[in-house]
Amino acid sequence: MLYTSTRGASPKVSSARAIVDGLAPDGGLYTMSPNEIPKLDWRELQNLDYPSLAAKVLSALLPDFPEAEAKALVEAAYRGKFSDPRIAPLHDAGDLFLELFHGPTSAFKDVALCLLPHLMKRSAEKCGDADDILILTATSGDTGKAALEGFRDVDGIRILVFYPRDGVSPVQKAQMVTQAGGNVKVCAVEGNFDDAQSGVKAIFSAMPAGLSSANSINIGRLVPQVVYYFSAYFDAVRLGRIEAGQPLNFSVPTGNFGDILAGYLAAEMGLPVGKLICASNANNVLTDFIRTGVYDRRRPFHKTLSPSMDILISSNLERLLYLMSGDSALVASLMAQLKNEGHYQVPADLLEKIQSRFVAYCCDDAGTETAIAKVWKDSGYLIDTHTACGWSAARAFGAENGPVVILSTASPYKFPAAVLSAVGLPCDGDEFDMMEALETGTKVPMPENLRGLRSRPVLHRDCVAPADMLEYVKAKKAEPSWA
Numbered sequence: 001m002l003y004t005s006t007r008g009a010s011p012k013v014s015s016a017r018a019i020v021d022g023l024a025p026d027g028g029l030y031t032m033s034p035n036e037i038p039k040l041d042w043r044e045l046q047n048l049d050y051p052s053l054a055a056k057v058l059s060a061l062l063p064d065f066p067e068a069e070a071k072a073l074v075e076a077a078y079r080g081k082f083s084d085p086r087i088a089p090l091h092d093a094g095d096l097f098l099e100l101f102h103g104p105t106s107a108f109k110d111v112a113l114c115l116l117p118h119l120m121k122r123s124a125e126k127c128g129d130a131d132d133i134l135i136l137t138a139t140s141g142d143t144g145k146a147a148l149e150g151f152r153d154v155d156g157i158r159i160l161v162f163y164p165r166d167g168v169s170p171v172q173k174a175q176m177v178t179q180a181g182g183n184v185k186v187c188a189v190e191g192n193f194d195d196a197q198s199g200v201k202a203i204f205s206a207m208p209a210g211l212s213s214a215n216s217i218n219i220g221r222l223v224p225q226v227v228y229y230f231s232a233y234f235d236a237v238r239l240g241r242i243e244a245g246q247p248l249n250f251s252v253p254t255g256n257f258g259d260i261l262a263g264y265l266a267a268e269m270g271l272p273v274g275k276l277i278c279a280s281n282a283n284n285v286l287t288d289f290i291r292t293g294v295y296d297r298r299r300p301f302h303k304t305l306s307p308s309m310d311i312l313i314s315s316n317l318e319r320l321l322y323l324m325s326g327d328s329a330l331v332a333s334l335m336a337q338l339k340n341e342g343h344y345q346v347p348a349d350l351l352e353k354i355q356s357r358f359v360a361y362c363c364d365d366a367g368t369e370t371a372i373a374k375v376w377k378d379s380g381y382l383i384d385t386h387t388a389c390g391w392s393a394a395r396a397f398g399a400e401n402g403p404v405v406i407l408s409t410a411s412p413y414k415f416p417a418a419v420l421s422a423v424g425l426p427c428d429g430d431e432f433d434m435m436e437a438l439e440t441g442t443k444v445p446m447p448e449n450l451r452g453l454r455s456r457p458v459l460h461r462d463c464v465a466p467a468d469m470l471e472y473v474k475a476k477k478a479e480p481s482w483a
Helices: 017-021 050-061 068-079 111-112 114-126 144-153 170-177 191-207 218-236 258-268 283-294 317-326 328-341 348-357 363-379 385-397 417-420 433-444 466-478
Strands: 091-092 095-097 133-138 159-164 184-189 248-254 273-280 294-296 342-344 358-362 404-408 463-464
Touching: 017 114, 017 218, 050 068, 050 095, 050 144, 050 218, 050 317, 068 114, 068 283, 068 404, 068 417, 091 218, 091 404, 095 111, 095 385, 111 114, 111 144, 114 133, 114 218, 114 363, 133 466, 144 184, 159 248, 159 328, 159 466, 184 191, 184 466, 191 433, 218 248, 218 258, 248 258, 248 385, 258 273, 258 317, 273 283, 273 385, 283 294, 317 328, 317 348, 328 342, 328 348, 328 363, 348 358, 348 385, 358 385, 363 385, 363 417, 385 404, 417 433, 463 466
Parallel strands: 095 404, 133 159, 159 184, 184 463, 248 273, 248 404, 273 358
Antiparallel strands: 091 095, 294 342
């Protein structure tokens, strides 16, 4: 199985090359052809531990990594990194929550970004590349810290993360700007996440050699996320919430469409997935698209309580359009229209296919706070602002449509002000005071990686305008050492 660009104008490449390059030369995203998505018999996987399950899934989707090698990489990536040895446990709090926040940065990105450096290093070796790779990434909050932590001090690889200066939470910002490591750089962008992401894509086009990405535009970032859909399904069976073979719905808070696309791949591989519920905040461009077939980014940008979803250009949707249509010319045309005109509309037959697998809902900040309060009151379970959007969407979907797993994508301690307010506790002091107040008021333990964050020294203070990102990268790449 070779990987192809969603836009069809670049040569097909191996899975290792797709990981190393990150983005295709024609600006498209690497993916498999629709008729080449591998099938797995889920019945043969249901009793495996997480590393063994991950090895099966990874070796199927990344043919350059045989199962034994994939398992060794998974074990090396996750060993000692997660506070729960199950990696992605399913928690039954009345509602089913897939807890994806037990990694080193308390966000779901850890599941993939602990593994990606190992995949990247081995892929570069398989491709015969010199050890001089610069990972270039834009973040809406969680990807940045998880990528920095994952790639910290990895030989032969440097990483530079851009984040929107005023578009991440204080806790997320503190996690990034205090990041140690001789191969890491962090830089703010005077704009929102879409400005940062568009700037990164432009840099890839301007200087493709020696660059790769840790965003979910990199297939090596996306594939590890497929695994936890399988593990959640098997856990739901073990908990007695579904019968083996019964379809299971998933509600996914998403901005860039990567996490929910992983669920689509799991379904295409044979997992009995029901509906994939796309949960958005007030930046509801995906809600409107799935309901109407019209993608239109020409709308107000809202800064919300769930900042990691404050996105108007959802990059991974491009992969879904290709996988469902098989038409790279159509995808290239739609992406050009989005870039030049700010909108596009998919053909009616493609919209019908999308709506057969996906439904979409959104909630504003008031709905987010209501969800946090309701879950806390009813079950004593504390959720963050993004998970709250997923819970709200699951409720809108309706219990009559079958069991739903809600992806819990971050620790509530990453957004303490909103969570404190929602559960009716005082919001005094800065966000670090609020984390302590949240622990005192709820008795829910704070993740150890967030303790002492206030006292860590700030190591990264750079800030650039979007128009200056390319020159900044050129200058940093030319520096012989960042240590």
